Amino acid sequence: MTHAFVELDRVKLRYQEGEGLALEQTDMKIANGEFIAVVGPSGCGKSSLLKLVSGLLPATEGTVIVDGREVSGPLKICGMAFQNPTLLPWRSTLANVLLPLEIVQPHRSRMRTQRKTFEEMATRMLTGVGLGGYEKKFPWELSGGMQQRASLCRALIHEPDLLLLDEPFGALDAFTREELWDTLQKLWMERPFTVILVTHDLREAVYLADTIYVMSTRPGRILVRYENPLPRPRTQEMTFREDFGDMVHGLKSHIRTVRAA
């Protein structure tokens, strides 16, 4: 790896003085445009890790470097999506997707004059994820999977260099979830950006990521780093292949030993 886009150097995190560590000695190097997944048992600090990278939380020890600069406050170059789509119910789907452009510069000052252009851009993006024709609908008129698609569009509309996903498909049924894997992969292959995907679904990690990190139970630590050799684009057929199954099983047995320890 030549140049890391996101680098965690001996990072530790403690929420409260006198409490145990939430993250212990975490080192990561993520290349520009790399898609990584973080898997690990619940409560091991995966969400905390994302907060550190996005600058929403300061590291207790160590340094977090993104795009060559040490992170000291909320980054403005990242998009985020969570298990809960958090769309605003009083805004149409289109207006929800436009929200970041109303806040982030330089789009913000262009909003008034270029609203039409931005709306076309958002419409194109919504169409790309299969939500063409739903621009005027309100979030509560969409299914859970459709809301999550819109939420992905909102996270990416301002073309962030870094996308942080915290179990974004965790609440969806299996069919919808796997459809959304393809949606996400498509978005990422169209315009590569760096992705950190937190998930507890091992198949999801193997389907989507270039590199998979397995974390230990609290205090969280990176135990293994898997490089995923499967070629792109990954397809639903691949999930039935032996090498896919082997990777999932390999991860699973690793996690089992983590939990037993």
Added chain:
Amino acid sequence: MNGKSKLYTVYSPWIASIGLFVVWELSVRLFDIPEYVLPTPSASFAAIWQFRDAIWMHAVQTMLTTLGGFAIAVVFGVVMGAAVGSSQIVYSAANPILIGFNSVPKIAVVPVLVMWFGIGTVPAVLTAFLISFFPIVANVATGLATLEPELRDVLRSLGASRMDVLVKVGFPRSLPYFFTSLKVAVTLAFVGSVMSETVASNVGMGYLMMSASSKFNIPLVFAGLLVIAAMGIAMYGIFSVVEQRSTRWAVRGARSA
């Protein structure tokens, strides 16, 4: 909702009100209750018709007084609610004062207002304001203070300022709370203005009923009560419609039920 039950929902308030009047009328006649204790509704409605010019004049006065106090309450309530709801410091500083103030019976404040402003319209407007602003403050503050942590993270990671969060999320979110509070506040404002007119004015529905009762014109007193109730219902109805129109997303559950 099927057609039949929709029909019931539309007519049931009328049926209930007319039923109340019928029971009232029959009870008074059946038990031979003297008019100076409880006049029949028919006598009260007759009094409305008989004294319609005076009632009209006093009702307009009360309406304007109420709306004046209510308007001040809306402006003050929104500003105060925004301050309390968006800052933890303002919240903890203002909360005990607001609760203490709200606990004081406003009838006790009227003499103070009369001392400062003399009797008449001003104390009535101010009483209407004082009695009606609290629910607005409380509701606006509640709407602003509830922000999901994930949404807060999304906004912060976009570099949103406090003002951005307030304008893009806080205010829209608190709108349904705000409109709900308006319905309550406007009926409270009537209570305030009529109360003040009763003890410290020579105009308005409160004054009209007070002077009618001193002349033992009890049907006119009840006529006044009915008119005030009707004005309250009308204002409540208007703000209900405004509420439903402007916050469709928040009443979606009720729509489809």
